Amino acid sequence: MKTFKTIFTIIIIAFISIKTTAQNKQDKIRYAIEMADKEYKDIIRYNMNFTESETNAFWPILNEYLTKKDEVFAKEVNIFLTDYSKLSARGAENILKRMNKSEKELRALKNKYFKKIKKHLPIKKYLRFLQIDHYIEVARDFKLSSQMPLVRE
Numbered sequence: 001m002k003t004f005k006t007i008f009t010i011i012i013i014a015f016i017s018i019k020t021t022a023q024n025k026q027d028k029i030r031y032a033i034e035m036a037d038k039e040y041k042d043i044i045r046y047n048m049n050f051t052e053s054e055t056n057a058f059w060p061i062l063n064e065y066l067t068k069k070d071e072v073f074a075k076e077v078n079i080f081l082t083d084y085s086k087l088s089a090r091g092a093e094n095i096l097k098r099m100n101k102s103e104k105e106l107r108a109l110k111n112k113y114f115k116k117i118k119k120h121l122p123i124k125k126y127l128r129f130l131q132i133d134h135y136i137e138v139a140r141d142f143k144l145s146s147q148m149p150l151v152r153e
Helices: 002-016 020-047 050-080 089-118 122-147
Strands: none
Touching: 020 050, 020 122, 050 089, 050 122, 089 122
C-alpha cells in the first residue's frame, strides 16, 4: 500500500505545481506519468510472481499498453487541469465530449491489450493481474477526482 501512496503523491505534486507555461506543463505531466508507470510496474512485479516464460510474454505487451495508455491519459489529465471557474455551457459540453472519448479510448486499449495478456497467463494469475490493475486505477481516479474542482453553476 505504501507504493500506491508514492504513485499518487508524485502525480498530485506534479499537478499542484503545474502553473507555468504550456510546454513546461506538458513536461511535468509527462514526468508524472513516467513516474506513475514505473510505480505501476513495480507493484505488478512485486505482486505477480511470474515464471520466466510468463515474464517474457507479459512485459512486452504491458509496456506497449502503457505507452499507448499514457498518450490517452495525458489528454485526460489536461481535462482535469481545465479552469472551471470560467467555464461556459459550450465549454462544459466540450469537456463532457472529451471525457467520454477518453474513457472509450482507455476501455478499448485495455480490452485489446488485456486479451493479449490473458493468452499468456494462467486464468487465476490473469485475474490477480486484473485485480491489481483495478486497485491501482481506482486509487488513481480517486486522487485525480479529489483534485478536480467542481464546476460552478
